[in-house]
Amino acid sequence: MTNATITLTVDGRQIETRPGQTILEATEAAGVYVPRLCWMKGLLPFGSCRVCTVRVNGRPQAACTQPVAPGMVIENDTEELRALRRDLIDMLFVEGNHFCMFCEKSGNCELQALAYRFGIAAPGYPFLFPQRALDASHPGIFLDRNRCVLCARCVRASRELDGKTVFGFAGRGAGRRIAVNGEDLAHTDAEATDRAVAACPTGSLLVKRIGYAVPVGRRRYDQEPIGSDIEPAAAGR
Numbered sequence: 247m248t249n250a251t252i253t254l255t256v257d258g259r260q261i262e263t264r265p266g267q268t269i270l271e272a273t274e275a276a277g278v279y280v281p282r283l284c285w286m287k288g289l290l291p292f293g294s295c296r297v298c299t300v301r302v303n304g305r306p307q308a309a310c311t312q313p314v315a316p317g318m319v320i321e322n323d324t325e326e327l328r329a330l331r332r333d334l335i336d337m338l339f340v341e342g343n344h345f346c347m348f349c350e351k352s353g354n355c356e357l358q359a360l361a362y363r364f365g366i367a368a369p370g371y372p373f374l375f376p377q378r379a380l381d382a383s384h385p386g387i388f389l390d391r392n393r394c395v396l397c398a399r400c401v402r403a404s405r406e407l408d409g410k411t412v413f414g415f416a417g418r419g420a421g422r423r424i425a426v427n428g429e430d431l432a433h434t435d436a437e438a439t440d441r442a443v444a445a446c447p448t449g450s451l452l453v454k455r456i457g458y459a460v461p462v463g464r465r466r467y468d469q470e471p472i473g474s475d476i477e478p479a480a481a482g483r
């Protein structure tokens with residue numbers, strides 16, 4: 247069974263994959279981009295953002311957590327799913343405080359890049375303007391919870407890649423926020439070189455004193471849409 251191949255259909259195209267892969271991994275290997283945000287290569291999947299939602303034999307599933315199975319018929323690039331993903335991204339913008347034009351992460355931010363890819367010029371929902379705490383206590387790291395999308399990439403990277411437990415969650419529902427395992431970030435064993443800091447897809451965790459080393463306009467997603475590395479055709483979008 248371990249050497250067997252599995253055949254899937256993705257948007258009408260057959261692809262071959264291996265047992266044990268997730269839909270996201272299998273499609274990526276076949277050059278098909280499934281949008282994602284909380285998923286990050288090298289981390290255990292978390293399945294929280296739902297941006298990777300696909301339909302599998304007609305039922306919605308998170309591509310990053312769902313293992314492949316023989317004969318799956320997967321819908322990925324449909325108008326219905328594009329609208330669902332657009333809505334999810336839209337809601338992430340309004341439930342935080344994302345001022346892209348003033349953010350050091352602009353052009354490198356995955357949330358902003360997803361918005362560009364999905365053609366979101368302005369949010370479709372009212373802004374909530376939550377009050378969220380900043381933490382500038384650490385000499386090398388800045389934590390701005392206004393830009394946090396609760397993807398848990400920093401939480402997982404701290405544990406799985408750095409061997410630490412710097413980040414976690416506190417609170418519930420709309421009050422859920424990123425917490426640190428000390429009075430503030432300065433009172434943790436976090437270091438600016440931690441993989442957890444680099445894992446942040448937005449400008450919520452930034453390394454101090456390197457801002458704008460690459461000017462806005464010359465950054466990764468200023469050059470090409472997110473997903474172009476997987477699906478080169480996206481570069482022409």
Ligand code: FES
Pocket residue numbers: 281282283284285292293294295296297298299308309310311
């Ligand atoms: S990338 Fe799959 S749920 Fe977030």
